[in-house]
Amino acid sequence: QVQLVESGGGLVQPGGSLRLSCVASGRTFSNIPMGWFRQAPEKEHDFVAVISRSNAGVTYYADSVKGRFTISKDNYDNTVYLQMDSLKPEDTAMYYCVADPDGDWTQWADYDYRGQGTQVTVSS
Numbered sequence: 001q002v003q004l005v006e007s008g009g010g011l012v013q014p015g016g017s018l019r020l021s022c023v024a025s026g027r028t029f030s031n032i033p034m035g036w037f038r039q040a041p042e043k044e045h046d047f048v049a050v051i052s053r054s055n056a057g058v059t060y061y062a063d064s065v066k067g068r069f070t071i072s073k074d075n076y077d078n079t080v081y082l083q084m085d086s087l088k089p090e091d092t093a094m095y096y097c098v099a100d101p102d103g104d105w106t107q108w109a110d111y112d113y114r115g116q117g118t119q120v121t122v123s124s
Contacts, residue, residue: 002026002113004097009118012087016122020082022097022115030075032100036082037108038093038120045096045108049082060105065091087122094119 008020020036035050049071052058059071070083080097095118098111108114 002099004099004113004115006095006097006115006118009095009120011121011123013124014088014122016087017083017085018087018120020084020095020097020118020120022080022082024078024080024097024099024113029078029080029099033105034073034080034097034099035101035105035111036071036080037096037098037114038091039096039117040093043093046093047106047108048095050101050105051080062106084120087120089122092120092122 003025004022006022008018012018031053033050033053036048037045038048039045047062048065049061049069051071051073057073068086073080097115100112101110103110
């Protein structure tokens with residue numbers, strides 16, 4: 001059974017940093033794109049970032065996080081990370097790890113595997 005388990009969320013002040021981790025189990029994800037979405041209260045799931053299956057690790061980010069967030073992948077450990085710097089209150093959301101998109105990498109519904117989420121709250 002495939003599982004994606006996120007960790008690393010928490011409460012941080014504006015301008016601070018957090019590093020989210022997602023460990024995948026049940027199959028190898030070394031050749032599978034993995035990424036992150038987020039959902040604020042009463043909002044849709046928004047695309048955050050994705051990293052390709054290749055060893056080159058081609059990445060793609062939402063405009064709202066470009067330059068502040070960095071996605072990376074450890075194929076040996078089947079783990080994907082999201083380094084979040086210069087956090088803003090509007091980054092507050094539940095963050096979800098996703099893997100294996102069928103089509104559009106920026107669409108929540110296109111991913112075959114999704115985690116349970118980790119809460120990130122940015123507040124002073």
